[in-house]
Amino acid sequence: MQYLTVMTAELRQIGYNVTFVKGTAITVSLLTTQLDKYDIIIWRTDMYELGNTTYWYLGEQANQTTMQANAGAISLRTIGVSNGMLSVSANFLSTNFGPTSLSNVKLAILISSMSITIAQIFLNAGVRTTIDFFSAINAPLSLFDWVTESLVDYLTTGSTVSDAVSKTLYNFDYGNTPDDSYLPPLSFLGDGNLLIV
Numbered sequence: 001m002q003y004l005t006v007m008t009a010e011l012r013q014i015g016y017n018v019t020f021v022k023g024t025a026i027t028v029s030l031l032t033t034q035l036d037k038y039d040i041i042i043w044r045t046d047m048y049e050l051g052n053t054t055y056w057y058l059g060e061q062a063n064q065t066t067m068q069a070n071a072g073a074i075s076l077r078t079i080g081v082s083n084g085m086l087s088v089s090a091n092f093l094s095t096n097f098g099p100t101s102l103s104n105v106k107l108a109i110l111i112s113s114m115s116i117t118i119a120q121i122f123l124n125a126g127v128r129t130t131i132d133f134f135s136a137i138n139a140p141l142s143l144f145d146w147v148t149e150s151l152v153d154y155l156t157t158g159s160t161v162s163d164a165v166s167k168t169l170y171n172f173d174y175g176n177t178p179d180d181s182y183l184p185p186l187s188f189l190g191d192g193n194l195l196i197v
Contacts, residue, residue, distance in 0.1 A: 003149040007042075010156040014197050016040065026059035028070060028079065028086060032096045036104045040196060041127075042152075043118075044111040044144060048082055055080040055087035056112055062086050090117050097125035107161065107196060109151060111144050113137040119189045129161050129190035137184065147172070147184055155196050162192030 008018045016039065021030065035041055047056045060066055062081040070086065073079035078092035102108075103126030110118050110132045119130035131151060137143075147168060154164035165188050172183060 003145040006149055007152045010152055011040070014156050016196075023059045024061055028058065028060060028066075028088070031058065031088065036102050038105060040107045040109070041105055042109045042111065042148065043115075044148065047113045047115075048080075048087070050080060050082070051077070053077055053080070053089050053091075054114060054117065055082065055089050056115075056118065057082070057085050057087045060086045090121060093118060093121045094124075097121060099124065100126045102126045107131070107155075107194060109148065111148055116187065116189070123190050127190070129188060129192070129194040131161060131165060131186065131188045133185050134187050135185040143184065147186065158195065158197050160192060161188050161190075161194045 004020065008020065011018050019038070045056045045058075047054055049055075062084055066086060067074065067081070070079045073092060074081065078089050078095065080087040080089065102122055105122070105127040106129065108119065108122050108127050108130045110122075110130060112118070113133060113136040115132040116134040119132035122130055150168040150171065151164050154167050155161070159167060165186055169183065169186055
């Protein structure tokens with residue numbers, strides 16, 4: 001995970017404290033009570049569809065304790081269970097993030113298929129700008145790593161969100177990536193002129 005080391009160093013160099021949370025530490029509670037404590041959120045996850053509902057994975061394990069604690073939401077299908085992990089739906093996110101609940105967050109980079117849905121909810125909750133994927137993604141993990149690292153590199157060296165997205169797509173399109181056959185459906189919502197430096 002070399003890209004995490006690079007991104008962490010770049011963010012620290014411009015004055016940000018970096019907290020890296022992964023695996024089982026990504027819980028329903030973290031999602032609903034901690035995100036507004038950060039200026040920048042980078043959430044990398046995957047999604048799946050069950051019935052007519054799209055879910056995004058957390059890392060929290062689906063065990064007897066977590067299943068009981070979230071029984072109501074699971075029965076309403078706002079929290080799902082797949083591959084031994086809990087996951088959340090757009091309805092869950094909308095219900096738990098009110099109009100100003102994420103107003104301290106400047107930027108959310110949402111690395112997942114269909115993360116535009118999360119982006120719209122986050123904007124309604126007060127996030128100033130999001131970078132997201134507007135459709136399904138069928139690409140290797142190395143693509144996500146490259147896109148995320150590229151975005152952070154441009155953002156930490158003075159590019160606006162709009163420019164960082166454009167430059168990342170341009171460089172991807174012209175062969176500087178691990179997979180030249182695929183152009184990621186990358187976009188942004190909110191203030192494209194946002195600077196994080």
